[in-house]
Amino acid sequence: xxxxxxxxxxxxxxxxxxxxxxxxxxxxxxxxxxxxxxxxxxxxxxxxxxxxxxxxxxxxxxxxxxxxxxxxxxxxxxxxxxxxxxxxxxxxxxxxxxxxxxxxxxxxxxxxx
Amino acid sequence: xxxxxxxxxxxxxxxxxxxxxxxxxxxxxxxxxxxxxxxxxxxxxxxxxxxxxxxxxxxxxxxxxxxxxxxxxxxxxxxxxxxxxxxxxxxxxxxxxxxxxxxxxxxxxxxxxxxxxxxxxxxxxxxxxxxxxxxxxxxxxxxxxxxxxxxxxxxxxxxxxxxxxxxxxxxxxxxxxxxxxxxxxxxx
Numbered sequence: 001x002x003x004x005x006x007x008x009x010x011x012x013x014x015x016x017x018x019x020x021x022x023x024x025x026x027x028x029x030x031x032x033x034x035x036x037x038x039x040x041x042x043x044x045x046x047x048x049x050x051x052x053x054x055x056x057x058x059x060x061x062x063x064x065x066x067x068x069x070x071x072x073x074x075x076x077x078x079x080x081x082x083x084x085x086x087x088x089x090x091x092x093x094x095x096x097x098x099x100x101x102x103x104x105x106x107x108x109x110x111x112x113x
Numbered sequence: 114x115x116x117x118x119x120x121x122x123x124x125x126x127x128x129x130x131x132x133x134x135x136x137x138x139x140x141x142x143x144x145x146x147x148x149x150x151x152x153x154x155x156x157x158x159x160x161x162x163x164x165x166x167x168x169x170x171x172x173x174x175x176x177x178x179x180x181x182x183x184x185x186x187x188x189x190x191x192x193x194x195x196x197x198x199x200x201x202x203x204x205x206x207x208x209x210x211x212x213x214x215x216x217x218x219x220x221x222x223x224x225x226x227x228x229x230x231x232x233x234x235x236x237x238x239x240x241x242x243x244x245x246x247x248x249x250x251x252x253x254x255x256x257x258x259x260x261x262x263x264x265x266x267x268x269x270x271x272x273x274x275x276x277x278x279x280x281x282x283x284x285x286x287x288x289x290x291x292x293x294x295x296x297x298x299x300x301x
Contacts, residue, residue, distance in 0.1 A: 003226040035258040037251065038240075042262075050272030052262075054240055054255050066224040067239035070232065073274065101274045 001077055008083035009055045009065040013041045015082060018089040025093045026105055045102050073099060198222045199245060203233075206257045207250065212289045219252060221245050236281040237274060260286045 016028050029044040038054035053071035056063060069079035074095060081087040096102040202216035221231045224241060231252035232239040240255045242248035263271070263279040271279060 003224075033258075033262070035261075036254045038255060038258065040255075040258055040262075045272065047270070048272045049262075049266065049270060049275050051274060052259065054251075054258075056251070063243070064224050064226040064228040064241060066226065066228070067230045067232070067241045070230065070239040071237070073237065101272055103272075 001080060003062075003064050004066050004068060004076060004080050004083070006055060006059055006061050006063050006065050008080060009053070009068050012068060012079060012083040013055070015085070015089060016041075016043060016092070020090045020093055021088070022090050024104070025090055025097075026102060028089075028093065045096075046105060050096070050101055072096075073101070201249075203249070203253055203256075206253045206260075206286065208253075208257050210289055211257050211260060212287055212291075214285055214287055217256065217285050219249065221248055236278045236285075238278065256282070256286070264288075 013030055013032075017030050019027055026045050028050075031042040031044065033040045033042060034057065035054075037057055039057050040052055040054050042049060043051040051072050053068045055065065055068075066076060069076040072079065074092075078087060078092075078095065082092050093102065097104060199221040201219050201221065203213065203219050204216045205213055217233055218235065219231055220234060221229050224230045228241055228243050229245050229248040230239055230241040231245075231248040233252060233256060236256070236259070238252070238255055238259055240248065240251040242251045259278065260282045263275060263282060266279070268276050268279070
């Protein structure tokens with residue numbers, strides 16, 4: 001698998017902001033916080049702080065950022081595929097929901113049942 | 114040092130030297146060591162090697178070559194600092210406002226691209242760098258940032274993963290001011 005670089009990490013953060021095609025899925029919000037040598041990407045869902053990962057500020061664009069997948073508890077392969085658009089935001093959010101890190105909004109999950 | 118070089122060295126060493134059988138001697142390397150001073154260094158290798166346990170007649174140039182290759186690979190890995198996994202502890206976060214209650218277990222491993230990933234597994238926090246010290250410092254910085262963010266928040270504002278992370282961080286890290294006022298119970 002190709003390495004997961006800083007460019008991939010930035011693309012990953014951008015793509016998390018996309019609106020899911022499935023209206024039942026919650027939308028993620030990404031907030032950037034600068035702290036020391038990192039720009040920390042805080043991922044929020046329904047007003048809850050769910051994940052975060054750091055992107056090295058001022059580092060080489062080809063610098064490896066392999067820890068992003070680990071911070072989100074997903075497989076490195078999935079992180080790479082999402083960054084290069086082979087996995088949609090819907091699939092990624094479903095992964096987070098399946099792991100129990102994100103809850104489906106109450107009214108929307110009731111609709112599904 | 115490449116594997117080819119190691120193989121060549123072995124072949125050069127054994128080339129032109131009659132084997133124990135050809136010399137009509139016993140197969141034991143210990144006897145030849147006593148007899149031949151020029152082979153003393155080589156025999157010392159025999160003496161220290163795992164080949165001690167092998168049947169003496171099974172010691173062949175090919176096995177010696179393979180053994181030397183494996184040693185060279187291990188030495189190269191150690192010298193270049195690319196050994197498998199490093200487990201250590203962080204006893205400070207290198208910042209003025211935060212203190213560490215108890216040493217934070219840190220695992221540092223190669224990321225496969227020439228860099229390293231440092232992780233605080235219990236809290237699920239990771240960061241990385243081009244070298245082991247850089248990865249370690251980067252993790253210290255991320256842990257400090259996470260603590261500052263999470264300590265100021267309530268559990269209701271956090272997802273399950275961040276709730277766990279907050280609990281773990283509160284177990285290991287505190288503000289310097291809190292540490293000074295912390296009471297230490299006398300030993301019973």
